[in-house]
Amino acid sequence: MALGDILIEVSNVAKHFGEGETRVDALRAVDLTVRAGEVIALLGPSGSGKTTLLNIIGCILAPSAGRVVLDGEPVFDGRWLRRDLRRLRLDKIGFIFQAHNLLPFLTAEENVAVVLDLAGLQAEEGRVRARELLDYLEVGHRAKVKPALLSGGEAQRVAIARALANRPRIILADEPTAALDGARAGLVMDLMRKLAVEQEACIVTVTHDEKIFDRFDRLIHLRDGRLADA
Amino acid sequence: MNLALKDIRHGLFRFVLTCFGLGLLMTVVLAMIGIYNGLVSDALAVVKAPVADVWVVEAGTKGPFAEASSIPADTRDAVARMPGVAEAGAVNYQNVEAVHAGRTLRIYVVGYEPGRPGGPQAIAEGRGIGASHFELVADRKTGLLPGETIRFGRKRFTVVGLVEGAMNSGGDPAVYVTLADAMALQTELDPAAQRVQAARGAVSVKSASVAAVIARMAPGADVDLLTATVRQWKHLAAMTQAEQEELLLVSVVDKARRQIGLFLGILLSVSAVVIALIIYTMTMEKLKQIATLKLIGAPDRTIVALIVQQALILGASGWAIGLMLILSVKDYFPRRVVLEPFNVMVLAGIIAAVCLLSSALGVRAAMKVDPATALGS
Structure with missing residues (x-):
């Protein structure tokens, strides 16, 4: 496990929805490799296939064709059951959402600890790890607060802490800065980059936010389901 | 971490109100059972x-x-x-x-x-x-x-x-x-x-x-x-x-007995539908959270437990409130209300079964939720 390891390897991946006249090709022969420590952005107009690609990498959607290897493990090769893919997500992938999607009935600390609880960690251990992450992201003082009482920036940092709780090597972010102003968006991206390097993880972000384009190592453009350039 | 209890605590006032409403319904069911028993018991008392x-x-x-x-x-x-x-x-x-x-x-x-x-x-x-x-x-x-x-x-x-x-x-x-x-x-x-x-x-x-x-x-x-x-x-x-x-x-009492028995059957059916509706609605309101849980890797059993535990807590609370209410007002009924422990336990069993069946509807809806829906705004 080191910086530079290939964490995401997408080869010749295609995805279509429907058949015959109603068939829509969302992705066509996409190749993508992302290494540990890299922070990349998926860009493209609506319907270009970036969310489909994010869902395939996140093991939410199976590709119609092609090969996907995550942290050295080939997935969607017929050997994986739905529950295995969920476990794979729990162990290897962290998600950051546009609307943070924190569970409203849990405190900030519990929102982070729930991932560790699902992973089988002891409650106290999970609480300590959650608190460390929240402190690291400078929201430790809001640990006992429910999401409804957090500001947008605080909620997003708690969501990042949750995504990182189980030390995943792949972090997928869907418009993580859409709800933040320019300064806060920059801070969040800097924080994510720092974490990617420290945890030897990679970050794949779907974004339209031009203010943060300079924070990415690579900008991957998608158009009509194909990579436009890299 | 018990998600069902955390969720209940989060919306405690609403949950208590729902339980109280269900409790009132259970009071009526228990009253009808008691009146039915009372009718039979009264009829036989003189003999x-x-x-x-x-x-x-x-x-x-x-x-x-x-x-x-x-x-x-x-x-x-x-x-x-x-x-x-x-x-x-x-x-x-x-x-x-x-x-x-x-x-x-x-x-x-x-x-x-x-x-x-x-x-x-x-x-x-x-x-x-x-x-x-x-x-x-x-x-x-x-x-x-x-x-x-x-x-x-x-x-x-x-x-x-x-x-x-x-x-x-x-x-x-x-x-x-x-x-x-x-x-x-x-x-x-x-x-x-x-x-x-x-x-x-x-x-x-x-x-x-x-x-x-x-x-x-x-x-x-x-x-x-x-x-x-x-x-x-x-x-x-x-x-x-x-x-x-x-x-x-x-x-002498057959018609009255059948009348009350039929009404009791209707009342139990209505209660079952109400319980099912409450549990289904509670689940539907949580679909986005369930999608998030699936996305972060929660196994099906965690989601099933969330729904079933809440359904059973709701049913048990409604039953307990209903029992307390009927025990406190039964002596004010003009006719005798006779509640046997057996009847009360049978009702508890029926409510538990209804809650489990109702939560099956919710579980079915929850299992269908695509984790990808959590990614949307």
């Missing part, structure tokens, strides 16, 4: 009270409760002398309306022979009838108190004792008087009518008939032999205690 083995009534009738029965009062002597009979007593039943303390009471008057079967079993307050005339023992629900008097027909009776749980199948509380008083109450004319009869030269003949004769058997005596023997007398019929109870349930 069970004399602790009889055999009922001797008029031939060709299903008396004295399902149909009117009239047999000669001296039948008691004949029955008492039969082999195997330990003791026998003649009884008379009638409904009267009397005014007491400014209100009209509908009362079931039981006439019996003191010292013989047919009278009250246990005196709760005061004493039993000691005089030959004009004393009565009343059920507590009449509202009469020892020492008070009440007028039946042309005679005033003094309350000497109280009993509990004595009533007819219609729920009217009973009073016990001597058989002689009961027969007089049934047959005596008022003075004006008596004067008219005297002027006509008619001879007033007091009826010496009673409604039934009750027999208690000696230990080891053959009840069937006695009933068979009595039936050989053409003007009499005999029934065992079990036959009399069955007859009362089938003939």
Whole structure:
């Protein structure tokens, strides 16, 4: 496990929805490799296939064709059951959402600890790890607060802490800065980059936010389901 | 981490209100069960009270409760002398309306022979009838108190004792008087009518008939032999205690019982639909959170537990609130509400089953949720 390891390897991946006249090709022969420590952005107009690609990498959607290897493990090769893919997500992938999607009935600390609880960690251990992450992201003082009482920036940092709780090597972010102003968006991206390097993880972000384009190592453009350039 | 409890605590006020609403529904269900039981229990109270083995009534009738029965009062002597009979007593039943303390009471008057079967079993307050005339023992629900008097027909009776749980199948509380008083109450004319009869030269003949004769058997005596023997007398019929109870349930309270039973069935169905709807709605409101849980890797069992635990907590709370409410108000019902532990536990089982079935609907919806929906804004 080191910086530079290939964490995401997408080869010749295609995805279509429907058949015959109603068939829509969302992705066509996409190749993508992302290494540990890299922070990349998926860009493209609506319907270009970036969310489909994010869902395939996140093991939410199976590709119609092609090969996907995550942290050295080939997935969607017929050997994986739905529950295995969920476990794979729990162990290897962290998600950051546009609307943070924190569970409203849990405190900030519990929102982070729930991932560790699902992973089988002891409650106290999970609480300590959650608190460390929240402190690291400078929201430790809001640990006992429910999401409804957090500001947008605080909620997003708690969501990042949750995504990182189980030390995943792949972090997928869907418009993580859409709800933040320019300064806060920059801070969040800097924080994510720092974490990617420290945890030897990679970050794949779907974004339209031009203010943060300079924070990415690579900008991957998608158009009509194909990579436009890299 | 118990997500179900955390979620409940998050929306505690709403959850408690929902439980209270369900509790009120359960109160109605339990009340109907209690009324149903009370109807059956009340109906049988009058038959069970004399602790009889055999009922001797008029031939060709299903008396004295399902149909009117009239047999000669001296039948008691004949029955008492039969082999195997330990003791026998003649009884008379009638409904009267009397005014007491400014209100009209509908009362079931039981006439019996003191010292013989047919009278009250246990005196709760005061004493039993000691005089030959004009004393009565009343059920507590009449509202009469020892020492008070009440007028039946042309005679005033003094309350000497109280009993509990004595009533007819219609729920009217009973009073016990001597058989002689009961027969007089049934047959005596008022003075004006008596004067008219005297002027006509008619001879007033007091009826010496009673409604039934009750027999208690000696230990080891053959009840069937006695009933068979009595039936050989053409003007009499005999029934065992079990036959009399069955007859009362089938003939007298069957329609009311079925009516309440059917209503109870409808009420349970409505409750099941309401519970299902509440649980389904609770789940549908959490679909986005369930999608998030799936996306971050929560196994199905975590999501199933979230829904099922909440459903069972809701059902258990509703059941407990319903039980507490009905226990606190049941004595204010005009008719007896009898709740047996068995009924209450059966209802708990039904609610648990309904909650599990209802949560299956919610679980089905939750299992269909695509984790990708959590990615949308």
